[in-house]
Amino acid sequence: MAAPRNPRPCSIADALALVGEKYSLLVLREVCLGNGRFDQLVRNTGAPRDVLATRLRRLVDAGVLAKHPYSERPQRFEYRPTQAGLELEPVLMTLMAWGDRHLREDRDRPMVIEHACGHAVVPVVTCSACGGQVRHEDLTAHPQAPGWTVTGPTTA
């Protein structure tokens, strides 16, 4: 009885519950750029210090970031991405490309990422099975949990 809130079970939701809080992905961006110190993170993300401390704790606990000491004696740490953290970087790249494309008319992209091949990265999401692009019209969703359809739950 009483279904308080049971939204669709989904790894997108799970992922966002972890890294979707305000500033978390900006922290990851900075950490991937090599700016892993607390005060750098404050400056570069704009996060309030207390919020940042909270986010960092969560991300470390979840295994997305790890703390690395860069100085004993005046004990100092630096945050770095774990393997899991690094694997989120393609998500950031794709999001950046989307922002560049849709949130800026002109060519004033504030940051360009260069790929090992020598070109500016323009990420394309592809299907690992066929190599083709992952586009909406080529996708069909198959919810595995009972009761969760894609055309509308209809509940009954």
Added chain:
Amino acid sequence: MAAPRNPRPCSIADALALVGEKYSLLVLREVCLGNGRFDQLVRNTGAPRDVLATRLRRLVDAGVLAKHPYSERPQRFEYRPTQAGLELEPVLMTLMAWGDRHLREDRDRPMVIEHACGHAVVPVVTCSACGGQVRHEDLTAHPQAPGWTVTGPTTA
């Protein structure tokens, strides 16, 4: 004057400012799945109704979603992704794959997306120039704005 907070200028930040608020990407997920009606969105995302209304307004204003009437007289609408919205779907797919990989040990993925090629989508982010995978170790960042380095601003 007084520089209150000027974080790094970046399209990731801009994109997140728009679609990074709680529930926004879940709304987009549902809308891409074809569940674009208000009450469906409430049920499937778990968002409070007032928050959902606020998010929908923003996403429509920003051109990520559009309102489509599916009934005159008892005026009823449905939200659908615009082209810009659809182009965010690959981001969702990549995020879902990350969640499947890192937030679940077993193979109980709650939703499987099938690609036109017949296989379950396992998205890979590639460089459009060379076709190679976009991985951290192959990337070099080039901030375009002055004062924003990748090894630490140093401010001075």
Added chain:
DNA sequence: CGCAGTGAGTTGGAAAATCAAACTGAGTCG
């Protein structure tokens, strides 16, 4: 007609998160 029901929100107030600035504490530098 009268009245329960649906869809798409809006309203009101309590609870939680965010924000800014000041503070702490270990330790170094001059």
Added chain:
DNA sequence: CGACTCAGTTTGATTTTCCAACTCACTGCG
């Protein structure tokens, strides 16, 4: 010693979120 750095923590004030209840337009049903 006194000033400074870094990595946070504390303290209140401000904003958001959350939830339940309510509205409004309209559609059946009997």
